[in-house]
Amino acid sequence: MRATSLGVLLATLATGCRESSSKVRSVPDVTLDLQARVTGVCRDNSAISSIAADGGVGCTSFVTDVLTAGGLAESQDAGVVTLSMDTSVIQARVGGNCPLGAIRAIEADGGVSCAVVTGGTTYFAAPDGGLTLDLANRFSVDTGVIQARVGGQCASGAIRAIAADGTVTCAAVSGGTTYSAAPGGGLALDVANRFSIAPRGVVHDMIDDQAVGLSKLNAAGDPADAIRFDSCSSGPTTLPAAVLGRTELSWEATTCSTPISTAFSGNGVCLVTATVELQVDQLSLAPTRGAYAGISWREDFNPPINSRPELQAAFPAARLDTDLRKQMTTASTSLTVRIRTGHNYTFGCYVNISGDFSGQLVRCVLSTLCL
Numbered sequence: 001m002r003a004t005s006l007g008v009l010l011a012t013l014a015t016g017c018r019e020s021s022s023k024v025r026s027v028p029d030v031t032l033d034l035q036a037r038v039t040g041v042c043r044d045n046s047a048i049s050s051i052a053a054d055g056g057v058g059c060t061s062f063v064t065d066v067l068t069a070g071g072l073a074e075s076q077d078a079g080v081v082t083l084s085m086d087t088s089v090i091q092a093r094v095g096g097n098c099p100l101g102a103i104r105a106i107e108a109d110g111g112v113s114c115a116v117v118t119g120g121t122t123y124f125a126a127p128d129g130g131l132t133l134d135l136a137n138r139f140s141v142d143t144g145v146i147q148a149r150v151g152g153q154c155a156s157g158a159i160r161a162i163a164a165d166g167t168v169t170c171a172a173v174s175g176g177t178t179y180s181a182a183p184g185g186g187l188a189l190d191v192a193n194r195f196s197i198a199p200r201g202v203v204h205d206m207i208d209d210q211a212v213g214l215s216k217l218n219a220a221g222d223p224a225d226a227i228r229f230d231s232c233s234s235g236p237t238t239l240p241a242a243v244l245g246r247t248e249l250s251w252e253a254t255t256c257s258t259p260i261s262t263a264f265s266g267n268g269v270c271l272v273t274a275t276v277e278l279q280v281d282q283l284s285l286a287p288t289r290g291a292y293a294g295i296s297w298r299e300d301f302n303p304p305i306n307s308r309p310e311l312q313a314a315f316p317a318a319r320l321d322t323d324l325r326k327q328m329t330t331a332s333t334s335l336t337v338r339i340r341t342g343h344n345y346t347f348g349c350y351v352n353i354s355g356d357f358s359g360q361l362v363r364c365v366l367s368t369l370c371l
Contacts, residue, residue, distance in 0.1 A: 100135050160191050228370040234348065235363030236279075242356035250296035250304050252348035253366040270370040272297065273334045274349045278315060279326040280360040290354025291315040293331035295366075297347045299340075306350045307335050339370065 040057030042048055050058035066081050068074045071090035075082050085092070087108045096103075096112030102122060104115035115122050116137035125133040130145040141148075143164045152159075152168035158178045160171035171191055181189040186201035232253030239247050276293035292314055294307035311333055318327035339345050349364030 098135070101137075228368070230368045232347070232366040232368070233364065234366075235277075236361035237363070239351070239353075239357050239360045239362060241358040245354065245356075247353045247355065247357040248351065249362065250306055250348060250350040251364065252296070252304075252346050253364055268339050268371055270337045270339055270345065270347075270368050271334065272337060272347050273332065273367045274347075275330060275332040275365045276313075276349050276351060277328060277330045277363045277365075278318075278351065278353075278360070279328040279362075280318070280357060281326065291329075291331075292352045294333055294350040294352070295335040295347065296350040297335070297337055297345060299343050299345055304348070306352075307333065311335055312350075312352070 035051070036053060036055040038051055038057065039055045040048070040051075040059075042057060042059035046059045046061040048057045049060040052058075066074050066076075066083070068083065068086075071086050073084050073086040075084075091106070092108065092110040094106055094112065095110045096106075098112060098114035101114045101116040103112045104122075104124070105113040107113070114135050115124060116133065116135060123133060123137065125131045125139065125142075128145055130142050131139050132142050133139055143166075147162070148164060148166040150162055150168065151166045152162075154168060154170035157170045157172045158180075159168045161169040163169070179189060179193060179195075181187045181195065181198070186198055186203070186206060187195050188198040188201070189195055234251060234253040237249065237251055239249055241247075272295050274293065274295045278291070278293075292309075292312040294312035296304045296306050298304045313331040313333035315329045315331045318329040337345065337347075347366055347368055349362075349366065351362055
């Protein structure tokens with residue numbers, strides 16, 4: 001028989017022993033259903049889920065954190081973890097369609113933007129081009145770029161601002177007079193009714209001749225920062241013999257004042273203009289082709305530099321001076337030269353003529369404006 005408890009078994013044994021002290025009676029076959037001592041242990045973040053007869057244990061791990069990657073997102077609320085797709089990485093199911101055209105773009109949530117197709121051609125409204133295009137292939141003006149018709153007005157005062165939709169913002173005007181800056185007049189007017197000179201508002205045509213002299217342009221009258229202008233002339237000078245079929249001459253103007261660089265305390269720029277007058281004997285070939293005038297300049301005592309061909313001016317057809325029995329023609333050209341502190345610069349004229357014009361006369365008039 002199977003005892004139901006250890007107490008019942010011990011009581012039965014005691015009774016059998018008292019009934020006979022000299023004779024050993026037989027003891028009933030009793031099987032005990034007892035648990036062996038539990039010796040198993042579960043590691044951290046886990047708990048016992050089962051116990052074996054020999055005291056071993058089965059463990060179940062706890063979920064302590066959920067990490068997402070590759071387009072998954074997670075959220076937790078009271079121990080409940082929810083996983084979802086991140087539509088900024090994974091495309092949501094495309095549910096939109098274009099009944100009258102073609103899909104132009106697919107949004108993250110699966111919606112679509114459509115483009116109308118007509119005759120096999122897809123039309124688009126250019127970004128920031130001032131137009132929009134709907135599904136019916138109709139263009140319209142984008143008032144975020146193009147100004148809508150101004151329909152507002154100010155019953156009193158003046159319009160201060162105009163919104164994209166054409167409405168206006170008004171400003172009171174003192175003394176009952178409305179002021180405005182005339183277009184192209186060189187003035188600007190702010191909302192406080194204050195006039196000022198507009199950026200680049202004053203142009204050459206607004207300044208009377210001789211109204212602004214060099215003394216006005218110079219910084220505080222300091223000669224070291226002056227704007228320097230010189231006019232020089234040289235000649236007439238006789239042309240040398242031709243070399244390899246060309247007559248060339250570069251010479252310096254002789255009536256310039258102090259060398260340019262002494263007028264500056266720093267670097268600067270010179271605008272040089274040369275006018276060259278060429279006169280030849282009446283019987284000589286008029287230099288209507290292959291005759292050029294340019295500018296020659298040098299720094300300190302370095303060899304002179306002649307202006308590049310694209311900056312040289314061609315002599316026009318010569319004219320006849322009946323008194324001098326000479327043919328004369330004039331050409332002008334300009335050149336910009338950067339100057340450096342502590343150096344002297346000399347400017348002059350340059351002539352390059354196809355053919356032998358030795359013995360003929362040229363004259364140079366040179367002007368320099370240095371800043």
